[in-house]
Amino acid sequence: MSAVAERPILTVGIVGPGKVGSALGRLALAAGHRVVYLGSERQVDLQLLLDIVVPGATEATTAEDLAAQADIVLLTLPFSKSGTVRYEAFDGRIVVDTMNYWSPIDGTIDEIEADGRGSSEIIADRNPRARWVKSLNHLGYHDMEADTLPAGAPGRRAVAAASDDDGAKRVVLDFVDSLGFDPVDAGSLADGRLLQTGEAVFGRELDRATFEESLGLLSRSA
Ligand SMILES: NC(=O)c1ccc[n+]([C@@H]2O[C@H](COP(=O)([O-])OP(=O)(O)OC[C@H]3O[C@@H](n4cnc5c(N)ncnc54)[C@H](OP(=O)(O)O)[C@@H]3O)[C@@H](O)[C@H]2O)c1
Numbered sequence: 638m639s640a641v642a643e644r645p646i647l648t649v650g651i652v653g654p655g656k657v658g659s660a661l662g663r664l665a666l667a668a669g670h671r672v673v674y675l676g677s678e679r680q681v682d683l684q685l686l687l688d689i690v691v692p693g694a695t696e697a698t699t700a701e702d703l704a705a706q707a708d709i710v711l712l713t714l715p716f717s718k719s720g721t722v723r724y725e726a727f728d729g730r731i732v733v734d735t736m737n738y739w740s741p742i743d744g745t746i747d748e749i750e751a752d753g754r755g756s757s758e759i760i761a762d763r764n765p766r767a768r769w770v771k772s773l774n775h776l777g778y779h780d781m782e783a784d785t786l787p788a789g790a791p792g793r794r795a796v797a798a799a800s801d802d803d804g805a806k807r808v809v810l811d812f813v814d815s816l817g818f819d820p821v822d823a824g825s826l827a828d829g830r831l832l833q834t835g836e837a838v839f840g841r842e843l844d845r846a847t848f849e850e851s852l853g854l855l856s857r858s859a
Contacts, residue, residue: 644815645808646671647665647670647671647709647812648670648671648672648707649661649665649707649708649711649812650673650674650697650709650710651675651694652674652675652700652710652711652712653676653677653712653714654674654686654690654691657713657778658711658713658714660781660782661711661816662674662694663691663782664781664816665812665816666691666693673696673697673707674694674696675699675702675703676696677714677721683696699723700726700727701726704727704728708731709733709808709809709812710727710733711735711773712734712736712760713735715736716738717742717743717744717746719736719763722763724764725764727764727766728764728767729768730768731768731770731802731805731809732769732770733771733798733809734760734769734770734771734772735772735774736774737756737774737834754830755826755827756833757769757799757826758829768800769802769805770798770799770800770805770806770809770826771798771800771826771829771832772796772798772799772813772832773813774832775796775797775838775839776796776842780842785816785817785818786817787817788819791844793817793819793844793845794842794843794844795819795821795838795848796816797821797823797848798813798820798823799823799824799825799826800829806822819844819845821848821854823854824854
């Protein structure tokens, strides 16, 4: 991690160069961060795709290579394919779960349906040594680049982060701010259930005050 002015410049590792991954990569590059991608086994000519879709981004060869370069890792692959990631490579890394489990897209996964926990808590079990944060899952990829505004602009869209690791959450909230969103601390990883599909803030363009009110944060801290 290096710093220019007050904003740290991060190397952002992105696992899954699809719709969400490419939108977030372009936003991160525009904010001055470095971006490196890990693709699926199918994506053999990834650098060629990146040169067109996310110019300025580079390709990592393995999960270990990505982890060695990245200050934060974003998981932007389908939940149904989440079992194909080598999570053991992410020991000690800040890993941001942007994935949503949504049965119309992912199919019904009985063990997820039966598990009372949030989807990020379930994913976090894959590597308890990683520093897990749930964020950037509650806005559509098509809104990501359209909805950014500079800090202080009226009506700036809120994006939340939830984690049990306060230090990791702080890094991710600063990253969210750098992309052009108002950061909201949404509590613990278990609290992150309120960011999931079907919840009050999911898919809604809300400013910070309305977002926090919808999460019940204002009444909790009052
Ligand atoms: N779409 C949205 O608006 C939106 C918004 C917020 C969050 N999300 C969540 O974000 C995630 C990604 O959604 P998306 O719409 O961007 O999906 P997508 O367009 O299908 O992109 C997913 C990408 O991940 C790749 N991938 C699959 N397995 C991989 C692996 N093991 N390692 C590296 N890359 C892998 C896929 O490659 P292959 O095609 O070769 O499998 C594809 O390039 C989902 O969990 C979704 O719920 C979506």
